[in-house]
Amino acid sequence: MRPLAALIALLIAVPAWADCPLDLGRGTGLVIFSSHYLVAFRPDPMRIEIGEPFSLLFNVCTKNDKPAELVAIDAQMPEHKHGMNYRPTIVSLGAGRYRVDGMVFHMPGRWELAIDVRAGEESERLSHELIVK
Amino acid sequence: MNRWLLGAVLAALAASGALTARAVAQAALPWSDDEVKAIARHGPWPPPAPRDPSNRVVGSPNAIVLGEHLFNEPRLSADGAMSCATCHVAGRDWADGRPKAMGRRELDRRTPSLWNVGYAHWFGWDGAGDSLWSQSIRPILDAREMAGDAARVAGLLRDDKALACGYERAFGHKPGTDDEKLLVDSAKALAAFQATLVSPRTPFDAFRDGLLSGDREAAARYPAAAQRGLKIFIEANCAACHFGPRFTNGEFGDVGIPFFTRPGEVDSGRLDGLAKLANSTFNLLGRHNDDASGASALRTRHVQRLHSNFGEFRVPSLRQLGSGPFMHNGHLATLEDVVKHYSEVNPDRLHSDALPLVRPLALTAEQSSDLIAFLRTLSAEPPPRPNPPALCP
Numbered sequence: 001m002r003p004l005a006a007l008i009a010l011l012i013a014v015p016a017w018a019d020c021p022l023d024l025g026r027g028t029g030l031v032i033f034s035s036h037y038l039v040a041f042r043p044d045p046m047r048i049e050i051g052e053p054f055s056l057l058f059n060v061c062t063k064n065d066k067p068a069e070l071v072a073i074d075a076q077m078p079e080h081k082h083g084m085n086y087r088p089t090i091v092s093l094g095a096g097r098y099r100v101d102g103m104v105f106h107m108p109g110r111w112e113l114a115i116d117v118r119a120g121e122e123s124e125r126l127s128h129e130l131i132v133k
Numbered sequence: 134m135n136r137w138l139l140g141a142v143l144a145a146l147a148a149s150g151a152l153t154a155r156a157v158a159q160a161a162l163p164w165s166d167d168e169v170k171a172i173a174r175h176g177p178w179p180p181p182a183p184r185d186p187s188n189r190v191v192g193s194p195n196a197i198v199l200g201e202h203l204f205n206e207p208r209l210s211a212d213g214a215m216s217c218a219t220c221h222v223a224g225r226d227w228a229d230g231r232p233k234a235m236g237r238r239e240l241d242r243r244t245p246s247l248w249n250v251g252y253a254h255w256f257g258w259d260g261a262g263d264s265l266w267s268q269s270i271r272p273i274l275d276a277r278e279m280a281g282d283a284a285r286v287a288g289l290l291r292d293d294k295a296l297a298c299g300y301e302r303a304f305g306h307k308p309g310t311d312d313e314k315l316l317v318d319s320a321k322a323l324a325a326f327q328a329t330l331v332s333p334r335t336p337f338d339a340f341r342d343g344l345l346s347g348d349r350e351a352a353a354r355y356p357a358a359a360q361r362g363l364k365i366f367i368e369a370n371c372a373a374c375h376f377g378p379r380f381t382n383g384e385f386g387d388v389g390i391p392f393f394t395r396p397g398e399v400d401s402g403r404l405d406g407l408a409k410l411a412n413s414t415f416n417l418l419g420r421h422n423d424d425a426s427g428a429s430a431l432r433t434r435h436v437q438r439l440h441s442n443f444g445e446f447r448v449p450s451l452r453q454l455g456s457g458p459f460m461h462n463g464h465l466a467t468l469e470d471v472v473k474h475y476s477e478v479n480p481d482r483l484h485s486d487a488l489p490l491v492r493p494l495a496l497t498a499e500q501s502s503d504l505i506a507f508l509r510t511l512s513a514e515p516p517p518r519p520n521p522p523a524l525c526p
Contacts, residue, residue, distance in 0.1 A: 051254075051382045053431045079488040085384055086435040102435030106384045107373045107490075108174075133170070 024057045032128050036063055037117050039126055043103075048132055051106050053086070058098040060117050067096025068119040075103065075111050105132045161353035162360045164344065171367045173345055176378050178338045178452075183251030183328040186424035187264050187417055188321045191251075191328055196303040200326025201521040202296065203319055208289055210279035217272070217323065220244045223518055226455035227330060232463025236278035241394045243463040248453040251328030254383050254432055258446045258461040259406025263433045264422075265324035267415040270316060287315035299524035317421045332453040336510040337363075355510070361500075362507025369475075369494050380451035380511065385442065388491045389478045390460045392444045400462070403445035407438040453512050468508060472501045 029042025037060065044055040060068040070090055076083040088102040105111050115126045164172070182192060190196035203209065207216040220234055221227045227247035229235070234244040242258050250256070250265060262268030272278040273286065290300050290308040300308050300315075303322055308315055336355060343351030366372070376382040385403040392399050410416055410433065417430035424430070446461040459465045465474055476496040483489055496504065 050376055051384065053435070080490055082441070085437065085439075086432065087437040088435065102431060104432070104435075106382050108376060109373065133174075 024059060029057070030128065032115075032126050033063075034124055034126055036119070036122060037061065037068055037124060037126060038063065039115060039117060041115075044099075048105060048130070050108050050132060051104065053102060053104050056088075056100040056103060058100065058115075060096045060098065062119045066119060068117050069096075070098040070100075070115070071118050071123060072114075072116040073100050074114045075105070076114070077107065077109055078112050079110065080107075105130075108133050161349060162357070162364070168364070168367055169344060171372060172341050172363070174372070174377060175380060176338055176341045176345075178334055178378055179331050180252065180378055182331075185251070185265065185324070185328070185429070186426070187422045187429040188266050188324055189423040190303055190318075190321050191325050193303060193325060195299070196322045196325040197329055198326075198522055198524060199296070199299040199303045200322035200324065202299060202524055203323050204326055205521070206289075206296075208293075209273055209281050209286055209319075211281055211285070215279050217269075220272075221247050226453050228455060230456070230458075232458040232466070234278075236272075236275070237280060238277060240277060241400050242461050243458060245447075245449070246453060246455060247327050247330050248332040249379055249450055250330060251324075252379055255385075255447060257406065259402050259409070260385060260447055261406040261409035261413070263410060263417045264429075265327055266317065266320040267413065267417070267421075269320040269323040269327070270415055273316070273320070283312040283316040286319050287312035290315050290319065295524045302525065314421075317415065320415075321423075333513045333515050335452070335513040337507075340510075356506060358503045358506035359510045360507075362503035362505065365494075365496070365500055365504050366507055370490075373490055374448045375451050381448045383448065385445035385447055386490065387444045387446075387483065388460075389474070389482045390446075390462065390464050394462075399444075401443050402461070403442040403447075404438065404440075407436065407442060410436075411438075451508060451511050453515075454508060455512075468505050469501070472496065472504050472508075476501060 024040060024042050029040055031038070031040045033039065039061075040059045041056050044057055048054050056073070058070050060070050062068050070092075073088055073090065074083060084104055085106055086102050086104045088100045091099045091101065093099055109132065111130050111132055113128045113130065115128070117124055117126060185191045204217045204221075207213050207219075209216060215236070220229045220236075221244065222229055228244045232243060234240040234242060245258065253265070254263070256262030256265060256268035257271070262271060273281045274283075287308070290296050297308055300318070300322075303325075304318055336359070340352050340355035340359075343349070343354075366375075372380075374382055374384070374386050387402075392402065394400050413419075415421060417424075417433045422430060454468065457463075457465070457467050457470075459468065459471050465471050475491070476494045478491055478493050480489055480492055483491055494500075
């Protein structure tokens, strides 16, 4: 419910972003944003299991409602300063939509996603924390 | 008189029952919600039977029978003296109890147990195998171990009447002329057999299930020392690596065990394993993978080789630990030595610039004893094994 509430609040507060194609097929998932970008993503399957491969579905937009590019994605455990043992690949599905395959969180705990996005010459790294149990 | 005696016996039994009930009640330690959740993640046991889409005969009764016969077949080796069962001994938890494996000469690593091997996703201490069947090929071909070859294995399947019959039953056709395919099929039958080696339920499993179902009496039957040891296991975050029902996340770590094999020579572990994986014609990216979807090769496609893989070895399961020796190279003789290692490990050796996953636990003698008591409850006496059925009765 929390991501949904955040999205509703976001759409009310920033009506200019309301047309950004955030639908990820089974709801919008998690939404993160900066002053330039709006990113919605969800895992596939929805529940991330320790040690099991999963994918991430992304919609990436600019604040001006234009599709943006997902350049790179990585994850690490900040406490232990180690990343994943696997290198994910990004597949563009068009219009700012992406599928990231080959993600594996091999330990329980706090993982930080680093999401590099770009529109034109401007690139930015957005981050998001996930607690995996 | 008899009635009096009966009454006395009943009274004594009732009193002893009351005492037992009191002792049971006293043995139950309090568990927080977070601790219960942590304990829950180590079950249920046993899990559903292993699946392996890369192996079309896994779970097939005929392939399991063929695999067990091949497992015990010394003619797979060059000199006819060594089979899989030479090192993976059923009565020794499917290992050999030696610090280092003995093939045609002594090797650098310990023979790993085969209990629950069907649930793994990386095989061998260095993870050079990405399927149980590809891992089963390695010792057959390794010149230091069975020193066999594809032609020998294929010839045996074609020429031995019983094995040829067993092959036809398992694979639905007679052994063909492609030696490499027959080698792989033999390994797939071996894998089908090994995937059946699921360790028995343990006192820990009864405790876990009792705790989760609210059966306080069942939970309280778990020894108090083991309960205290379990609390240490949770508090020390051992489950960061020893995660889930098998008590392993199936990945790799450097826990401070020396990686010098002899003066001037090191065992680089996972780093070398990943190079071998990439160069193997039997990995899941190759033509012998039975999974047309490609999904089973996901890890192989995405795994990355990192400098930090140097000196890393596969995190072993803690179920059916056996009596040792322990660690990838048999460096520690007893479970007491293992706990002492984690209690006193030198943090400088682990080169961590963050919160280290392995740090000296500084356990007291009583805490060490409790942790060992807990670890021992992850084992149980397996049921006796019947002789394998005949291939073609």
